[in-house]
Amino acid sequence: MDLDDEKIDQGKRNFLKAMAVMSIAAAAGGAVKGVVSNVVTPSEGLTEFPEMTLVDSSGSPIKASNWPVNSPNIWLYYYPLTDDPNFLINLGDEKNAPLSISSSDVTIPANGSTFKSPGGVGPSNSIVSASAICQHLGCVPPIIHYYSPGNSIPGHPGLLQSYKPTSGLVHCNCHGSTYDPAKGFSVVTGPTAKPLPNVILKYNSAEDTLSVNSMTGPTIYGKVGDLSGGTPFPAGTTKTQMVNLGAV
Ligand code: FES
Secondary structure: OOHHHHHHHHHOOOOOHHHHHHHHHHHHHHHHHOOOOOOOOOEEEEEOOOOOOEOOOOOOOOOOHHHEOOOEEEEEEEEOOOEEEEEEOOOOOOOOOOOOOOOOOOEOOOEEEEEOOOOOOOOOOEEEEEOOOOOOOOOOOOOOEEOOOOOEOOOOOOOHHOOOOOOEEEEEOOOEEEEEHHHHEEEEOOOOOOOOOOEEEEEEOOOEEEEEEEEEEEOOOOOOOOOEEEEEEEOOOEEEEEEEEOOO
């Protein structure tokens, strides 16, 4: 190999090294984007919660009576701003029979205050919804998701026996926080000290459709207010689309 060949080879090696570092940086950026995107809070926002119908990918309202019980897929929609993902879960028992979910008083361990959860809606009063951003440090799906009844919770081997949840549980694998969706997404295990913010759903029984019109509980993680710190939907938007993240 002469000197020129050696220079070309060294150049190739440097180029490949640079590409490798850029790939890792890009991958790392992608991995944390979902976690940190809600932390920086721009000042613009809405003055009141919008009302939006939950629709499928073709823009048609989803039918509540068809919504899968204990779905193995992670279903999300964005509300109240375009950056805020929320779970929509039809809660059921171990045989996937829908469970009627009552309103309950939910404690926020961080400050000892309480709020009233909205309870379930739909033909069986079994559909609930909450922010999908973990209240501990902001991890997002799929690392936080719903575990249907009977599925053990990672890192908490005896939890199902000691806690005996009514339905499944939402668990975040970042650091082990667990929430009970049948009790207003209350805190079951830390390190989180706050429940997931509940979304208030409305059920139109004549049309069998669902809409969202406000939230209750703690503020969405990383924000100073539910209606600030992100990008509002365009004015006049009346629909928000369900997104399937796939099976877990
Ligand atoms: S971010 Fe969910 S447990 Fe820490």
